[in-house]
Every structure is written in structure tokens, then in C-alpha cells.
Amino acid sequence: MKVWLVRGTAVCLVTLFFAGVAAAQSLNNSPIIFSSGVWDVHRTTDAMTDATVCTSIYKNQFGIQLGENMLTIAIADGVKNVQLRFDEAAAKPLRLATKSEFQNNRIEVTASDFAELIDSRRLRYQVTTGTNDTASGDIDLNGVFQTHDNVRAGCAGNPIAAPEHSAAMVDTCTPGLRDRMSRKGIAPQDIQDICSAQASE
Numbered sequence: 001m002k003v004w005l006v007r008g009t010a011v012c013l014v015t016l017f018f019a020g021v022a023a024a025q026s027l028n029n030s031p032i033i034f035s036s037g038v039w040d041v042h043r044t045t046d047a048m049t050d051a052t053v054c055t056s057i058y059k060n061q062f063g064i065q066l067g068e069n070m071l072t073i074a075i076a077d078g079v080k081n082v083q084l085r086f087d088e089a090a091a092k093p094l095r096l097a098t099k100s101e102f103q104n105n106r107i108e109v110t111a112s113d114f115a116e117l118i119d120s121r122r123l124r125y126q127v128t129t130g131t132n133d134t135a136s137g138d139i140d141l142n143g144v145f146q147t148h149d150n151v152r153a154g155c156a157g158n159p160i161a162a163p164e165h166s167a168a169m170v171d172t173c174t175p176g177l178r179d180r181m182s183r184k185g186i187a188p189q190d191i192q193d194i195c196s197a198q199a200s201e
Contacts, residue, residue, distance in 0.1 A: 027055060027062055031159035034150040037143020039066065043155045054155035056147040058139060063194055066144065068152055071109040071117060073137065076177060078105045078130025084113060086120040097127075105130075117141065118148050 026044045033054075034041040040060070044053045056066035063074035079101045085091040092113070101108050107125060109117055117123060126136040173181075173195035181194070 027057065033155045033157050033159060034147060035143075035160060036146035036150075038140050039143045039147040041147050041150045041155050043159075052154060054151040056144070056151055064139065066148060066151065068148075069110065070114060073107040073109075073125065073139075075105055075107065075127060075129060075135055076181070077133065077135070078102065079107060080128040080130060080132075082107055083126045084109065085124040086116050087122050091124075118145055120144075 027042045030042040030044045032040045033043045038059050039056045041054055041056050044055070045051070046053055054068075058064035058066070065072050079097040081094055081096050082101065083091055083094045098108065107127060109123075121141050123139040123141055124137070125139075126134060129135050177195075186194070
């Protein structure tokens with residue numbers, strides 16, 4: 001995951017909840033059931049129903065979560081509008097953030113865009129944030145098709161060893177952004193998980 005500084009504001013992934021996907025703190029300690037490319041499937045248990053919850057995580061970054069019907073990309077400063085581009089095709093038209101995206105500070109890739117994502121190898125996105133800055137990113141979709149199949153199948157199987165690509169982390173958040181997340185009630189351990197990113201190879 002690439003992180004840019006846009007007009008002095010760090011663009012950092014913030015861990016959020018969404019329907020059908022487990023919380024980041026639970027995921028952080030959950031077993032990896034399946035791995036393909038740069039995606040890992042974690043298995044957790046819903047505390048209220050005891051149902052199995054399957055979530056695919058991108059490069060050990062808990063702010064990017066793939067469920068059965070949706071990919072979410074958390075954006076620290078909120079989302080006003082969204083533009084997506086798959087592979088080398090032309091970018092999708094700019095659209096306003098949905099009510100859920102606006103309220104939950106995240107991009108939600110659903111419906112036909114989600115179907116296109118599953119069959120793609122690269123996703124680029126650009127948003128206007130709640131502070132009127134521009135946040136953009138480039139996500140490697142290598143392995144997303146296979147891990148999505150595992151999520152749909154209920155992530156059955158025995159835990160596997162953590163893949164090598166989850167090592168070598170660097171801090172991607174400024175002190176100011178860490179402070180804003182703390183004031184929003186995000187737990188210190190979650191902030192540490194959010195602000196840890198893989199070092200560039």
C-alpha cells in the first residue's frame with residue numbers, strides 16, 4: 001500500500017467496522033486460514049452469534065478489508081467523492097460518496113465495481129477528503145480472486161503460517177494524525193496497527 005503526503009496531511013488508513021467484516025483488533029490476533037498473492041484470509045468468531053466471520057486483509061493492513069460482497073478502504077479524514085480505476089482501463093466517472101462512505105470515513109467498493117475488482121489485477125483510487133485534500137492509492141489485486149473464493153466458502157481449513165510479506169513495517173502516520181485518531185477514541189494498539197505499513201522494497 002502506498003501512502004502519500006497531500007498538502008502536508010498524511011493519508012493513513014483508519015480501521016473501521018463494516019457489515020460482515022470483523023474488527024481490526026480481533027483480526028490482529030486471528031489465525032490466517034488462506035493466503036494468495038498479497039492477501040490473507042483471517043477467521044474470527046462473531047461475539048454475539050458465534051458465527052464464523054471471514055475477512056481478507058491486504059498486506060497486513062487492517063484498513064483494507066475484503067468481505068464477500070464489499071471491499072472497504074478506510075480514509076482518515078473522511079470521503080466526499082470517489083474515483084476508481086481498474087487495471088489500465090479508463091478511470092470511472094467521479095461520484096459523490098454514499099451516505100455510508102461519508103459517515104464511516106471509507107471507500108466502499110460494491111455491486112458492479114466489486115465484480116470488476118475481483119477480476120482485476122490493480123485498483124487505483126482517488127478521493128476528496130472531508131478536509132478538502134486529495135487522497136489517492138494504488139492497490140495490488142494479485143491473489144484477490146482466490147482469497148475471495150475462500151471467503152465465500154466460509155474460510156474452512158486449518159491455520160497456516162503467517163506469510164513473509166507481513167514483515168518489515170514502518171510508521172506511516174504523523175504525530176498530528178495519531179492525535180486525531182486518539183481523540184476519536186481509537187485504541188492505542190489499533191492506532192499502532194493502522195500506522196504500521198510495509199517498507200518499500
